[in-house]
Amino acid sequence: MSLHTLTIHQLREKLRRGECSAREATQSLLDRIQGIDGKLKAYLWLNPEDALAQADAIDRSGVARDGKLLGGVPIAIKDLINVEGQPCACASKILKGHTSVYDAFVIQRLRDAGAVLLGRTNMDEFAMGSSTENSSWGITHNPWDLERIPGGSSGGSAAAVAGDEAFAALGSDTGGSIRQPAALCGCVGLKPSYGRVSRYGLVAFASSLDQIGPFTKTVADCALMMRVLAGHDRCDSTSVPQPVPDYTAALNKGVKGLRIGLPKEYFIDGMDREVEAAVRGAIQRLQSLGAEVVEISLPHTDYAVAVYYLIATAEASANLARFDGVRYGARVTGEDVIDMYGKTRGAGFGPEVKRRIILGTYALSAGYYDAYYLRAQKVRTLIRQDFEKAFQQCDVILTPTSPEVAFRIGEKADDPLKMYLSDIFTIGANLGGICGVSLPCGFTKSPRLPIGLQVLGKPLDEETILRVGHTYEQATEWHKERPTL
Amino acid sequence: MEYEAVIGLEVHVQLKTKSKMFCGCATEFGAEPNTHVCPVCLGYPGVLPVMNEEAVRKTILTGLMIGSEIAEFSKWDRKNYFYPDMPKNYQISQYDLPLCLHGTVEIRLDGGQTRKIGITRAHLEEDVAKNIHFETTSGVDFNRAGTPLMEIVSEPDLRSPEEAFAYLTALKEILMSGDVSDCDMEKGQLRCDSNISVRPVGQKEFGEKVEIKNMNTISGVRRALAYEIQRQTAALQKGEKVSQETRRWDDAAGRTFVMRTKEYAHDYRYFPEPDLMPVVVGEELVAEVRRLLPELPETRRQRFVKQYGLPEYDAGVLVADGALATFYERAAHGAQNPKAIANWVMTELLGKLGEAKTTISECPIKPEGLAELVDLIDSNQISGKIGKEVFAEMFTGGKTPSDIVREKGWVQVSDTGALEALVEQAIAGNPKSVADFRAGNQAAINFLKGQVMKLSKGKANPQVAGEILLRKLNN
Numbered sequence: 039m040s041l042h043t044l045t046i047h048q049l050r051e052k053l054r055r056g057e058c059s060a061r062e063a064t065q066s067l068l069d070r071i072q073g074i075d076g077k078l079k080a081y082l083w084l085n086p087e088d089a090l091a092q093a094d095a096i097d098r099s100g101v102a103r104d105g106k107l108l109g110g111v112p113i114a115i116k117d118l119i120n121v122e123g124q125p126c127a128c129a130s131k132i133l134k135g136h137t138s139v140y141d142a143f144v145i146q147r148l149r150d151a152g153a154v155l156l157g158r159t160n161m162d163e164f165a166m167g168s169s170t171e172n173s174s175w176g177i178t179h180n181p182w183d184l185e186r187i188p189g190g191s192s193g194g195s196a197a198a199v200a201g202d203e204a205f206a207a208l209g210s211d212t213g214g215s216i217r218q219p220a221a222l223c224g225c226v227g228l229k230p231s232y233g234r235v236s237r238y239g240l241v242a243f244a245s246s247l248d249q250i251g252p253f254t255k256t257v258a259d260c261a262l263m264m265r266v267l268a269g270h271d272r273c274d275s276t277s278v279p280q281p282v283p284d285y286t287a288a289l290n291k292g293v294k295g296l297r298i299g300l301p302k303e304y305f306i307d308g309m310d311r312e313v314e315a316a317v318r319g320a321i322q323r324l325q326s327l328g329a330e331v332v333e334i335s336l337p338h339t340d341y342a343v344a345v346y347y348l349i350a351t352a353e354a355s356a357n358l359a360r361f362d363g364v365r366y367g368a369r370v371t372g373e374d375v376i377d378m379y380g381k382t383r384g385a386g387f388g389p390e391v392k393r394r395i396i397l398g399t400y401a402l403s404a405g406y407y408d409a410y411y412l413r414a415q416k417v418r419t420l421i422r423q424d425f426e427k428a429f430q431q432c433d434v435i436l437t438p439t440s441p442e443v444a445f446r447i448g449e450k451a452d453d454p455l456k457m458y459l460s461d462i463f464t465i466g467a468n469l470g471g472i473c474g475v476s477l478p479c480g481f482t483k484s485p486r487l488p489i490g491l492q493v494l495g496k497p498l499d500e501e502t503i504l505r506v507g508h509t510y511e512q513a514t515e516w517h518k519e520r521p522t523l
Numbered sequence: 524m525e526y527e528a529v530i531g532l533e534v535h536v537q538l539k540t541k542s543k544m545f546c547g548c549a550t551e552f553g554a555e556p557n558t559h560v561c562p563v564c565l566g567y568p569g570v571l572p573v574m575n576e577e578a579v580r581k582t583i584l585t586g587l588m589i590g591s592e593i594a595e596f597s598k599w600d601r602k603n604y605f606y607p608d609m610p611k612n613y614q615i616s617q618y619d620l621p622l623c624l625h626g627t628v629e630i631r632l633d634g635g636q637t638r639k640i641g642i643t644r645a646h647l648e649e650d651v652a653k654n655i656h657f658e659t660t661s662g663v664d665f666n667r668a669g670t671p672l673m674e675i676v677s678e679p680d681l682r683s684p685e686e687a688f689a690y691l692t693a694l695k696e697i698l699m700s701g702d703v704s705d706c707d708m709e710k711g712q713l714r715c716d717s718n719i720s721v722r723p724v725g726q727k728e729f730g731e732k733v734e735i736k737n738m739n740t741i742s743g744v745r746r747a748l749a750y751e752i753q754r755q756t757a758a759l760q761k762g763e764k765v766s767q768e769t770r771r772w773d774d775a776a777g778r779t780f781v782m783r784t785k786e787y788a789h790d791y792r793y794f795p796e797p798d799l800m801p802v803v804v805g806e807e808l809v810a811e812v813r814r815l816l817p818e819l820p821e822t823r824r825q826r827f828v829k830q831y832g833l834p835e836y837d838a839g840v841l842v843a844d845g846a847l848a849t850f851y852e853r854a855a856h857g858a859q860n861p862k863a864i865a866n867w868v869m870t871e872l873l874g875k876l877g878e879a880k881t882t883i884s885e886c887p888i889k890p891e892g893l894a895e896l897v898d899l900i901d902s903n904q905i906s907g908k909i910g911k912e913v914f915a916e917m918f919t920g921g922k923t924p925s926d927i928v929r930e931k932g933w934v935q936v937s938d939t940g941a942l943e944a945l946v947e948q949a950i951a952g953n954p955k956s957v958a959d960f961r962a963g964n965q966a967a968i969n970f971l972k973g974q975v976m977k978l979s980k981g982k983a984n985p986q987v988a989g990e991i992l993l994r995k996l997n998n
Contacts, residue, residue: 359612
């Protein structure tokens with residue numbers, strides 16, 4: 039049996055017993071990537087020598103055999119999280135050739151836990167997109183159907199894990215960028231509550247919405263990753279100081295008596311019938327395992343997408359201002375400094391990034407601020423209150439992760455609004471600051487494509503969504519299915 | 524028609540903190556370019572700011588010194604504009620909820636009368652980098668980028684360049700007294716922009732406002748405003764309109780030039796900074812900062828006049844520099860002759876500090892040492908002339924005056940036996956002067972006294988020597 043197909047738990051068991059080394063685990067992935075990444079194009083950058091050198095150091099130190107949570111486990115990193123000495127281009131031409139000068143907080147955590155930092159995965163440029171088609175370096179393909187998109191923006195990370203090119207990967211989620219590609223690629227993806235994981239070292243898209251989170255093959259692996267990633271960081275003022283629970287320990291407590299909320303606004307007309315059937319099937323399964331179902335209401339759901347595209351773009355217009363060719367990244371010279379800015383940014387940013395910068399700049403402009411940005415902030419408060427009220431009636435909320443399965447490459451590329459609606463079920467969690475996890479709950483018949491179940495939880499209650507996900511996963515076989523590549 | 528000016532000042536002050544506003548880099552001035560930088564103050568991708576609490580304290584202290592209300596809840600905002608000295612192309616500042624609201628600064632005019640100038644607000648932000656222009660290219664030094672910067676905005680209460688000068692002087696004294704900033708304009712620690720308009724006397728509405736930038740000294744502010752009043756008044760007298768614009772002061776040319784007109788005004792697109800939490804200032808913090816409140820310069824000036832019997836002028840000079848005033852107080856504490864100490868501080872000490880291009884905080888002479896020196900002179904142990912030499916020694920060596928006097932053998936000779944011998948020597952050596960004196964030329968005794976001092980190498984007690992001389996000549 040090839041090592042690359044293992045889960046983190048299975049790999050750690052082998053490493054602990056000395057049945058394999060970190061070098062062998064890393065080599066197995068490198069071989070797998072060599073074999074299939076020409077088709078998937080999940081990775082943007084890989085340095086086999088460096089990865090093997092890290093693995094060797096871990097083998098020599100004995101970390102792979104001791105109790106470290108990720109000792110000897112190679113992890114893939116989305117191209118917008120800084121790893122010192124590695125490129126960090128956010129799949130954008132404007133950061134072409136840029137090398138990180140420092141480690142993100144989560145990268146320090148991964149290093150401390152003994153992980154091998156394997157390579158950089160593809161994404162929509164600056165995390166702006168839902169299909170990974172907005173990458174400046176080409177499209178990543180869905181492992182279940184190479185004609186289809188893997189979702190986005192963390193499409194490279196999702197495809198790498200689903201295609202057995204990584205045991206786990208880091209992504210970032212601003213409006214669904216972890217959960218939606220996890221759903222479309224058939225793996226597990228978790229967006230932590232806002233403030234649970236430090237953003238220090240994550241290149242910002244929308245600061246008040248962004249969170250780093252893991253992609254894994256199972257919910258138990260996801261819990262393990264969260265033990266490593268979560269925690270307070272004094273370099274991120276928005277990171278919360280609350281202690282991190284042992285997410286693994288809580289997994290096996292079952293769902294008996296747990297109240298599952300179903301928002302009536304989410305089960306809408308026009309949803310893919312197979313998606314709806316799969317999610318309803320998952321709800322029944324959890325009921326049969328002892329959970330109770332309550333109908334809830336999230337009355338401001340209709341406004342979520344509009345609110346999101348005002349707040350996220352407004353913040354992005356400022357966050358992306360630093361890419362000006364003065365200090366790092368690509369520069370196109372000009373007549374004077376203003377001309378240089380225009381030419382550098384004109385050549386460096388792709389069309390979707392430009393669209394969002396312009397939209398955000400407009401929303402913040404004198405005379406429009408009150409009508410757009412300020413009003414969006416007020417509605418955001420209402421959306422957060424919707425969740426607060428809902429969580430008085432239930433412990434978790436269940437929804438489809440995405441209203442549909444993976445679509446064809448190019449299908450929505452010319453219609454940004456249609457693309458924006460891909461995130462309709464995921465955006466609320468970012469606006470509300472709550473946590474959410476997506477896990478496989480079925481497949482469409484033809485073509486056979488994965489369907490994702492989203493479990494949303496209260497702020498800082500990752501324990502409960504992981505428990506629900508794990509209980510469901512233990513009762514089903516979906517997570518064991520692998521694409522043929 | 525008579526016109527009057529309406530002036531408001533925006534003062535930017537670099538706070539005296541060890542590290543920058545949002546990262547751990549040092550705020551040291553004058554280091555090699557781009558040596559006090561890190562990913563945060565260079566605006567690298569993925570970095571986040573962490574608020575410097577000491578800078579918040581210093582802003583609160585300033586607020587307390589100028590009688591502001593300290594906001595219980597204030598927040599950070601992003602001010603967006605592109606310029607190479609801005610690492611992120613937005614500045615973290617405070618827009619609608621500043622740390623300090625309202626307040627007053629009392630100014631003292633030449634005639635001695637005082638006026639209260641209103642303060643609109645004081646808020647905290649980060650300084651930008653410094654652009655350096657070479658022959659064909661430009662460079663950016665990011666050492667300054669991220670230095671804590673406090674902006675104090677006055678009400679349009681000032682009516683003349685002299686009042687603006689007095690306001691800046693008073694504000695500077697207040698800030699220095701609280702150790703909020705060193706306020707060295709040459710180092711850019713205090714910078715000032717002005718809003719100025721002119722209107723016919725008696726008119727209630729303000730005229731068109733012009734903003735003036737690039738005034739680098741307090742006297743430059745006075746010159747720029749005087750020029751601008753004359754320019755705007757002349758325009759109005761000719762029936763022209765003053766247009767709302769931003770102008771740059773050119774000190775060498777002695778005039779202002781248009782920088783940008785109203786149509787090109789920036790839209791800064793302020794919005795709340797999502798990377799930082801709002802600043803919640805509790806009563807405890809305010810109470811803690813209140814304990815650091817220094818005596819305000821105006822109060823101190825009045826106290827110096829009363830307590831040490833100093834003339835108003837002396838008190839003003841000493842209090843203008845809080846550290847100098849503190850030095851003086853330590854020297855004058857319990858002293859017999861506080862006025863003499865003030866003289867030494869104002870003339871010899873300030874002179875020496877100026878020559879050595881240093882400040883009172885780095886002064887090698889301790890206040891106790893100066894007090895001792897004045898005592899030695901007052902008790903006739905050394906002459907005033909020797910005193911100056913002892914002072915010079917103290918400034919270079921850091922020794923106490925009595926040690927110097929002992930080592931150099933400069934103790935004043937008051938011993939009549941020793942002095943009589945010197946007097947006789949002087950009389951014997953200068954028969955013409957003796958004859959002149961005896962013939963009624965009283966002034967001739969001064970020459971003889973000088974000879975005695977010379978023979979004693981300055982150590983003779985001039986008073987005792989004079990008495991002996993007079994006695995011997997009259998015999």
